[in-house]
Amino acid sequence: xxxxxxxxxxxxxxxxxxxxxxxxxxxxxxxxxxxxxxxxxxxxxxxxxxxxxxxxxxxxxxxxxxxxxxxxxxxxxxxxxxxxxxxxxxxxxxxxxxxxxxxxxxxxxxxxxxxxxxxxxxxxxxxxxxxxxxxxxxxxxxxxxxxxxxxxxxxxxxxxxxxxxxxxxxxxxxxxxxxxxxxxxxxxxxxxxxxxxxxxxxxxxxxxxxxxxxxxxxxxxxxxxxxxxxxxxxxxxxxxxxxxxxxxxxxxxxxxxxxxxxxxxxxxxxxxxxxx
Ligand SMILES: C[S@@+](CC[C@H](N)C(=O)[O-])C[C@H]1O[C@@H](n2cnc3c(N)ncnc32)[C@H](O)[C@@H]1O
Numbered sequence: 001x002x003x004x005x006x007x008x009x010x011x012x013x014x015x016x017x018x019x020x021x022x023x024x025x026x027x028x029x030x031x032x033x034x035x036x037x038x039x040x041x042x043x044x045x046x047x048x049x050x051x052x053x054x055x056x057x058x059x060x061x062x063x064x065x066x067x068x069x070x071x072x073x074x075x076x077x078x079x080x081x082x083x084x085x086x087x088x089x090x091x092x093x094x095x096x097x098x099x100x101x102x103x104x105x106x107x108x109x110x111x112x113x114x115x116x117x118x119x120x121x122x123x124x125x126x127x128x129x130x131x132x133x134x135x136x137x138x139x140x141x142x143x144x145x146x147x148x149x150x151x152x153x154x155x156x157x158x159x160x161x162x163x164x165x166x167x168x169x170x171x172x173x174x175x176x177x178x179x180x181x182x183x184x185x186x187x188x189x190x191x192x193x194x195x196x197x198x199x200x201x202x203x204x205x206x207x208x209x210x211x212x213x214x215x216x217x218x219x220x221x222x223x224x225x226x227x228x229x230x231x232x233x234x235x236x237x238x239x240x241x242x243x244x245x246x247x248x249x250x251x252x253x254x255x256x257x258x259x260x261x262x263x264x265x266x267x268x269x270x271x272x273x274x275x276x
Contacts, residue, residue: 005055007033008048014062021066028071032061035075068200080127086156090149091125092209097238097264098188101271102131104236104262105186108273113138116183119232120144121174121223124209126154126167128186133163141167142178147208174219175226185227188238189219217243221250224274228254233276241268 004010014029022028034044036058052058061074070093072078078087080094081102087093109116115138120129123143133141145151151169158167170177175185190209192198193216202210212219220239224247227235239247244261251259257275264270 005052006048007044007050007052010052010055010058014059017062017066021068028065029062031071031075032065033058036061069204070201073204081131085125085127086153086160087125088153089204090147090206091153092205094125094127097270098128100262100264101186101188101236101238102128104271104273105132105184106135108234108236109136109184112136117142117180118184118186119175119178119182121185121187122189123154123169124150126157128188129167130157130161130163132186133166134161139166142170142180143167144170144172144175144177146171146173147206150206150209174222175230182230182232184234185223185232186236187223189223191216191220191238191240191243216240217246220247224250227274227276231276235274236271238271239269241270244269247272
């Protein structure tokens with residue numbers, strides 16, 4: 001039962017519902033309430049005594065969150081690289097460390113106005129391809145995914161950001177649906193080992209976005225094979241914190257110009273750029 005319908009009371013009630021299950025219960029209560037009422041931070045601060053309409057619906061959202069459903073799937077919104085994207089079940093929720101993959105790519109492209117063709121394998125919600133399209137005004141991007149649901153979510157975001165003339169979506173595995181000559185391949189592929197035990201909130205995310213095979217690095221290795229056989233000049237890829245040695249070993253006898261690893265915000269190895 002709700003203790004009252006005022007903003008301040010509902011916030012208190014939701015916070016205590018969420019507290020045993022989520023770290024930032026009070027903040028998440030505010031975010032759920034702002035989403036439910038379609039109001040902003042300023043409104044929330046200045047309207048603590050206002051009535052919350054349809055508070056039962058809001059409490060149902062809080063119950064979903066208390067069962068570990070990610071806040072982003074409940075609200076349909078996610079922030080990435082200071083932009084707001086649409087998100088829904090069926091596409092991975094973008095992670096902050098993937099911003100670093102974008103920085104790596106931009107670092108390697110000296111001429112931001114170059115007319116280049118980029119391919120992304122595993123587009124998910126579209127965040128990487130869309131941000132690259134924004135930063136590289138003359139780049140054409142071919143974005144592949146094996147999930148039709150993910151492609152539907154990416155399509156929505158591509159339209160939201162108005163880059164549909166430069167980001168083409170294709171259904172398929174790896175680079176199968178791409179015949180064009182590619183200058184730069186990017187990917188945040190699934191890279192978790194099949195046997196890994198995951199936190200409860202991850203059970204809501206698409207499993208084919210998380211698991212890369214029995215060992216975890218199988219898809220990364222397939223992408224490396226593609227890069228080498230198609231002679232793609234640059235490849236920037238996110239990876240698991242413990243995959244650096246395996247990737248270095250896989251490339252040991254191969255011919256390429258440079259392999260550089262980068263770290264994430266916590267100092268863990270998180271990805272690499274291979275230059276042929
Ligand atoms: C870790 S998610 C990355 C999503 C998004 N690019 C991001 O960074 O948030 C991996 C994506 O790869 C897709 N995927 C998995 N196996 C694939 C394959 N063999 N070929 C193409 N895409 C694949 C999944 O459907 C998922 O959307």
